[in-house]
Amino acid sequence: MIQENINLKQHNTFGIEVNARRFATFSSIEELRSLLSEKNDDSLLILGGGSNILFTKDFNGLVIKNEIKGFEIVDETEKFVHVKVGAGEVWHEFVLKCIELDYGGVENLSLIPGSVGASPMQNIGAYGTEIKDIFIQLEAYKIDTGEIHIFNNEDCEFGYRESVFKKSLKDQYVIVSVTYRLTKEHLINSNYGAIENELTKRGITHATIRDISDSVIAIRSSKLPDPKKIGNAGSFFKNPIVDHKIVKEIAKNYHQFPHYPAPNGKVKLAAGWLIEQAGWKGKTFGNFGVHKLQALVLVNYSESKGDEIYDLSTRIITSVKEQFGITLEREVNII
Ligand code: FAD
Ligand code: EPU
Numbered sequence: 065m066i067q068e069n070i071n072l073k074q075h076n077t078f079g080i081e082v083n084a085r086r087f088a089t090f091s092s093i094e095e096l097r098s099l100l101s102e103k104n105d106d107s108l109l110i111l112g113g114g115s116n117i118l119f120t121k122d123f124n125g126l127v128i129k130n131e132i133k134g135f136e137i138v139d140e141t142e143k144f145v146h147v148k149v150g151a152g153e154v155w156h157e158f159v160l161k162c163i164e165l166d167y168g169g170v171e172n173l174s175l176i177p178g179s180v181g182a183s184p185m186q187n188i189g190a191y192g193t194e195i196k197d198i199f200i201q202l203e204a205y206k207i208d209t210g211e212i213h214i215f216n217n218e219d220c221e222f223g224y225r226e227s228v229f230k231k232s233l234k235d236q237y238v239i240v241s242v243t244y245r246l247t248k249e250h251l252i253n254s255n256y257g258a259i260e261n262e263l264t265k266r267g268i269t270h271a272t273i274r275d276i277s278d279s280v281i282a283i284r285s286s287k288l289p290d291p292k293k294i295g296n297a298g299s300f301f302k303n304p305i306v307d308h309k310i311v312k313e314i315a316k317n318y319h320q321f322p323h324y325p326a327p328n329g330k331v332k333l334a335a336g337w338l339i340e341q342a343g344w345k346g347k348t349f350g351n352f353g354v355h356k357l358q359a360l361v362l363v364n365y366s367e368s369k370g371d372e373i374y375d376l377s378t379r380i381i382t383s384v385k386e387q388f389g390i391t392l393e394r395e396v397n398i399i
Contacts, residue, residue: 066102066126075129076114077177079295080370084109084127091131091152093240097210099128108207109399110238112179113154116186116297117397120370130181132240135161146200148243151181155188163277168250169198171276172259175284177291177298181239185229186395187222191280192256196222198244204229204237213237224326225302225395252276258283287357295364296355300377301335301392314388335384335392336360342383352376374398 070087073079086106090096100108107125111117134150135158145167149158155178159170172193182188183195184202201216221228229237252271254260262279263271271279289296305326311333314321318341322334339345339359346356352368353376355361362373381392 066099070127072114072119072123072127075111075127076117076119076297077291077295078114078118078297078364078370078373079291080119080364080373081367082119082122082370084123084125086126087129088126089129089131091133093132093205093212096128096132096205096238096240099126100207100210102126108235112152112182113177115177115291116182116395117399118297118370118373119399120374121399123399128238130179130238130240132181134241138243143247143249145246145248146243147246148241149180151179151239151241153180154178155180155183159277162246163274166273167246167248168273169193169244169246171273172253172256172280174277174280180242184220184222184227184239184242186225187220187227189225191259191283192253194222194224196220198246200243200245202239202242204239206237208236212240224305224332254279289355289358289361289363294355295368296361297396299335299360299395300362301339301360301380302395303332303335304338304390304392305330305332306390307331310388310390333390338384338388338390338392339380342380342387344380344383349376354380 066086066088068086070084071081072084073081088099090099103126109123109127111127111129131152132150133152136148137145138148139146156175158180159174162170172191176188176190184199188195196217199217201214204213204215206213250273254263254271254276259279262283268275308331311323311331322337324332326332336359344354345359347354351365352373353363355363362376377394384390384392
């Protein structure tokens with residue numbers, strides 16, 4: 065059923081008050097098909113958990129929220145289990161279920177907000193793992209034809225916070241299910257410095273997937289604001305990937321700064337560090353600002369407007385550009 069003039073505050077983790085002219089949820093492909101038959105000429109927004117979106121104005125169209133559920137084992141070998149998951153499942157609930165069943169591969173991605181269906185959109189990643197590492201395929205509904213298409217790992221053109229669905233196939237598909245390859249014999253990935261430190265603190269030498277999940281949850285909770293308390297959408301910007309000569313330039317003025325090897329001889333810098341050096345960390349402007357523990361996260365303390373936060377992001381981009389000659393790119397989807 066399509067509702068009119070719905071407040072989206074509860075549907076975006078920034079907690080921005082905007083209205084959707086029309087709003088509906090769907091929990092099956094049939095319901096999705098029927099909703100889209102009533103789309104008419106309206107613009108369309110597909111919503112999962114709303115944890116990677118900044119609304120800067122009312123949405124003058126149809127918002128459809130994915131609530132397709134499901135968790136099905138579609139293949140199993142001695143070492144692996146292939147699980148097909150409904151796109152409307154909550155990502156972290158899926159992770160916890162995997163830990164409970166002793167299926168490995170997603171533990172480093174614990175506590176990322178949002179839906180399973182959005183996980184391939186930007187190839188979610190954290191603490192040394194990206195979704196592309198465990199992704200087999202997804203099913204997606206083509207909006208203009210109503211056909212279901214299957215995309216394998218290569219088809220998705222995954223990159224750092226990128227996929228084909230943000231580029232050449234933007235706004236063309238609704239992802240309805242994702243199939244992941246999970247392990248029964250686990251490959252523990254504790255290389256990320258913060259995880260190693262947390263395990264040492266806990267006195268753990270042989271970590272299980274549950275230990276990794278618990279550690280990641282502890283690390284994240286210690287520095288990322290909980291959207292239930294402070295509105296935010298995680299990292300607002302991507303970490304910039306630059307040529308080595310830029311690193312040399314920065315090294316002239318700073319003895320130590322975080323940087324990591326990236327593909328094709330490039331280097332990934334920490335946007336949080338750049339923003340902190342530019343003096344923005346913890347800055348508050350009335351009811352919004354830059355988080356005090358993580359400069360990459362912009363926050364809405366209460367009732368701020370999306371365009372105020374967007375303007376702040378523009379000022380940050382300008383100031384980092386002036387100081388370091390690097391142009392930060394927004395990671396959050398701006399509507
Ligand atoms: P939404 O915000 O609802 O949508 C995001 C985009 O995907 C929109 O363009 C939307 O139209 C589209 N979309 C959503 N579902 C579908 C679908 N089924 N079919 C087609 N298009 C769809 N991200 C990381 O990668 N790593 C992190 O560590 C991380 N940490 C975070 C921490 C916090 C506190 C927060 C608030 C966010 C964090 N994020 C992180 C960002 C966010 O959690 C992810 O991008 C997540 O995958 C978004 O899921 P969602 O369902 O909320 O997507
Ligand atoms: N740093 C600072 N100041 C800050 C923030 C960070 O100096 O205010 C430095 C840290 O000290 C560290 C480095 O920057 O040396 C990296 O920081 P952190 O480990 O917190 O990770 P990040 O690069 O800021 C990325 C992702 C996160 C993901 C974490 C963990 C992006 C854009 N962000 O953050 O993803 O959870 O790594 O893997 O790649 C998200 O996408 O929303 C998100 C939260």
